[in-house]
Amino acid sequence: MIIGEALKQERNHLGLTQNEMIQGIIHKSHYSKVERGIEGISADSLFKILFAHHIDVDNFLGLIKNEYISKDEKKAEELEHRIMVAFNNSDKNEIEKCLQEVLKLPGNKILKYRIVVAVAAFRDQLDELSIDIKENIVDEFTKHDTWLDSIDALRLFANCMPVFSEEQLNNCIQQVLKRYSTNNTSEPMTERIAIICNNYLYYCYYYTHINNKNVENCLYYLKKLDNRSHFMFYRIAGLFFKYMFEGNKKKAKQIRAQLVNWGYGSRVSSWKI
Structure with missing residues (x-):
């Protein structure tokens, strides 16, 4: 789907005319051609229109992504x-x-x-x-000199923890938590850090058997995630690992069993107790 088609789809969902959609940001004749794919639109004008109608930018980019990669x-x-x-x-x-x-x-x-x-x-x-x-x-x-700002580097770190030395791993985790423990982080980045915390806890418990300050801080990060359903699994995972590190396997089993009942069995199959 090209940008014009995505804009038209969003406009129709909102029940707006073209004039109502553009709100004077660009000329109607130009916007009409944008919807028909005849002309392009500047990033500045596009985002002004999206923000004017509180259109989710991530969802919008998802609509057009396949057309432009x-x-x-x-x-x-x-x-x-x-x-x-x-x-x-x-x-x-x-x-x-x-x-x-x-x-x-x-x-x-x-x-x-x-x-x-x-x-x-x-x-x-x-x-x-x-x-x-x-x-x-x-x-x-x-x-990646600025790896804390690089999505590729953060993904590489999240999935490749076993190849790092203990010193490298702990240093990186400390930097991640120091940088992203504030409430100013975007939702996608918050999820990326939650994944890193979850993977670190898993690796520490099942592979290195380390229980250190970084483990405590990762558990705290997951516990403090807000109540949006999007983060529910990570918060529950944090509680599971909290009990595992405390040696309370009874509580951990109850959490795992409940997740299985809720349909998350495939996601917790590696959580051995």
Whole structure:
């Protein structure tokens, strides 16, 4: 869907005329051509129109994204979605199939590293990752001088924690929490940090058996997430790991059982008690 088509769809959903939609921001004749795909629209004018009607920018960008990204990027996103679904369903055949397709993608180095480590963890073969792979991942991560502001770097860190040394890992977690513990973080970034906290807790409990100040701070971050349903799973995951670190497996089992009853069984299949 191109920008004009998405604007028309949003306008129709709101029940507005073209004049009501543009609110004098641009000329009606120009806007009409934008909707028909004859002319483009500046980013400045586009966002003024979206904000004037409280249209969710993330949802709007989602409508048009596939029209403006390359075929290779589109394929990479589809594969990433497929393999995440396969992980949630513990579908070994689909995971292996997706892995091979990901490795054949041109470029997408960070995605490949993330999937390779995730698959190794799923196979319980993290110890079999080569030294070269581990060093390459850390080298790729350290290329990002401003990694705290890089979505790619944060995703790489979230999925590749096992390749970092304990010192590197703890230092990075400290920086993440220091930077993003305020209430000024956007919702997508808040979720990314929640994922990082969740992955760190999982890795510490099941792999390194470390219980340190960073664990305490990650638990606190998840506990303090607001009550939007979007964050519910992360808050519950934080409570699960709190009980696990405290040795209260009875409470942890109750939480896991409740999540299974609510239909989250595939997402908690790796939560061994």
